[in-house]
Amino acid sequence: MLPGLSASGRYGCDRGVQTMAFRSISTRLSLYGMVGIVAAAVHYGVLIALRWAMPIWLANPLAFLAASLTGYLGHARFTFRPETGGARFARRWLVVQYAINLTVCGLLPLALPAATLATLIGTNASTAVLDTIFVFTPTVLNALIWSRAARFTQRRRSHGQRPRLHADDLGLSQATNEAILGLIEAGQLDGASLLVNGPETRSALERWHQLATLKPNQQLCLHLCLTEGPSSAPCDAVPDLVNNHGHFNLSFGQWLLLSLLPRRHRRRRRVTTQLRLEISAQIQRFRQLCGSDAIALDGHQHIHLVPLIHDTLLSLAAEQRITWMRSTAEPLPTGLPLRCWWDAIRGAGLLKWSVLQLLSAKASRRQRRQGIASNSGFAGVLFTGQMSGAPLQACWQELCSRKLPDDRLQTPAQLLVHPGAPLDCDLNVAGFAVSAPFASSPWRQREWRAIQQLMQTTGTAN
Structure with missing residues (x-):
């Protein structure tokens, strides 16, 4: 036991550290959600604006690109500010995020066809499962991608060796x-x-x-x-x-x-x-x-x-x-x-x-x-x-x-x-x-x- 620190004191310190960690995680999640909502709104707004001028198959990728750019800037500026200092991520992370999301969204319907799920668990349940997967998968992928981008940026802000x-x-x-x-x-x-x-x-x-x-x-x-x-x-x-x-x-x-x-x-x-x-x-x-x-x-x-x-x-x-x-x-x-x-x-x-x-x-x-x-x-x-x-x-x-x-x-x-x-x-x-x-x-x-x-x-x- 450290001098002058009782068991109750140590317990209070541990609780304080846990509370701070929880608040940090909850703040990060809140910011992530807010940026995600704004990106989704941008996606929807751009899609509505473009669908009158071009076919939906072309308007949707462009709208998704606008949403990706919103997330790229918003997560760097707000969600992961402790790592980035407010600086933008490297542009390669925007390219990575956009390419992976388009690929996953294109392949998921092929990998998980509704007919197969309906046979296994029923028509109504399969629809709910597909909706959950299609929403949850890109969200998790984006969280991983932007987290990696934040760590990448943090390493470049830290001082290493002189070449x-x-x-x-x-x-x-x-x-x-x-x-x-x-x-x-x-x-x-x-x-x-x-x-x-x-x-x-x-x-x-x-x-x-x-x-x-x-x-x-x-x-x-x-x-x-x-x-x-x-x-x-x-x-x-x-x-x-x-x-x-x-x-x-x-x-x-x-x-x-x-x-x-x-x-x-x-x-x-x-x-x-x-x-x-x-x-x-x-x-x-x-x-x-x-x-x-x-x-x-x-x-x-x-x-x-x-x-x-x-x-x-x-x-x-x-x-x-x-x-x-x-x-x-x-x-x-x-x-x-x-x-x-x-x-x-x-x-x-x-x-x-x-x-x-x-x-x-x-x-x-x-x-x-x-x-x-x-x-x-x-x-x-x-x-x-x-x-x-x-x-x-x-x-x-x-x-x-x-x-x-x-x-x-x-x-x-x-x-x-x-x-x-x-x-x-x-x-x-x-x-x-x-x-x-x-x-x-x-x-x-x-x-x-x-x-x-x-x-x-x-x-x-x-």
């Missing part, structure tokens, strides 16, 4: 080096990934090592490159991977198709042998340049996630001391204008995101089984190459809302960017024809400025 801001393609050009190393020096980046076969790798590392004494916590990863640029292994040792100039000639799509070949297929076995040599050569070169023992690794154009390449990396992990590999499992950000989603669709960002989501899910499970660490969150694929303005802000906030990792195999979330100064060289000559349009785009400077503004606004420069 690590990371840049790819260090060593690609002097323009890329200037932007990345300038941000590192200003404390506005947390790490970078190095192309060991890049045209400006050595000049990048000279300055990186100079900055390392001032910024010792910056992470430098191996940016495994297998789609462009010169090979690190001798060309005659990897003839299936390179062209006559000694530059890689297999695209991401071609590597993906090779992964579909049976493991015993002659070409796959031959390519796998050469791939092992090339990966080992790039790791060896990275160690020579950087002096690293344990290897943190990601891929140029995320090539490390292609199944054939990922399998080879896992088979080399123990021998080469690969301790970390990037995951591109990217949650969809909230609060973005619709034009940003249109840009993601038009620029194939959504397609690329979908493919890498599937590849990351498979890769992450296998990495964990081998004890290889990875980032707990990620952003940077959906709006690749255009990470500024609203997309950058939304991705940053999305990752900030994630909980701190409590697993030794999970490192903080990573936000990927590609800053660069105006390009002043021809990357085609160096064998980087795929990256040339990307590196010469004005978006590289926009991303550079956007990162600087983000760090100044949030005050999170390291």
Whole structure:
């Protein structure tokens, strides 16, 4: 017993807590009911107004959409205000609620035909049962959906970890080096990934090592490159991977198709042998340049996630001391204008995101089984190459809302960017024809400025 607290006192405290909980539940139910009544009235009113201008089969879904929108706004503003703070739910929850309700209302009559129920329990009783089911089922579904939406919103309002801001393609050009190393020096980046076969790798590392004494916590990863640029292994040792100039000639799509070949297929076995040599050569070169023992690794154009390449990396992990590999499992950000989603669709960002989501899910499970660490969150694929303005802000906030990792195999979330100064060289000559349009785009400077503004606004420069 606590000092100074009698049994009757404890009983009174318990009763008080129970009373408060009951009042909280009753208030929540009352608000839920009120919003539901308003939504039902909106449904009825819109249906009556539209039925004079269009057939009922079209008017009813539109009226139901108006009711869904009412519930979407009302539950966020009133019913679940403690979780949302009055902010709207993410728009995806409106889409989910509308789609599920339309599907259920369409399937219930098929799943529970009145004739069947009438045979079992009688005509009058079957009508009452059907009416109850048709009213009760959507109500319960909506309660579950809006509750999940409220918890989703609450998680994003809470403060989690600060994501690590990371840049790819260090060593690609002097323009890329200037932007990345300038941000590192200003404390506005947390790490970078190095192309060991890049045209400006050595000049990048000279300055990186100079900055390392001032910024010792910056992470430098191996940016495994297998789609462009010169090979690190001798060309005659990897003839299936390179062209006559000694530059890689297999695209991401071609590597993906090779992964579909049976493991015993002659070409796959031959390519796998050469791939092992090339990966080992790039790791060896990275160690020579950087002096690293344990290897943190990601891929140029995320090539490390292609199944054939990922399998080879896992088979080399123990021998080469690969301790970390990037995951591109990217949650969809909230609060973005619709034009940003249109840009993601038009620029194939959504397609690329979908493919890498599937590849990351498979890769992450296998990495964990081998004890290889990875980032707990990620952003940077959906709006690749255009990470500024609203997309950058939304991705940053999305990752900030994630909980701190409590697993030794999970490192903080990573936000990927590609800053660069105006390009002043021809990357085609160096064998980087795929990256040339990307590196010469004005978006590289926009991303550079956007990162600087983000760090100044949030005050999170390291």
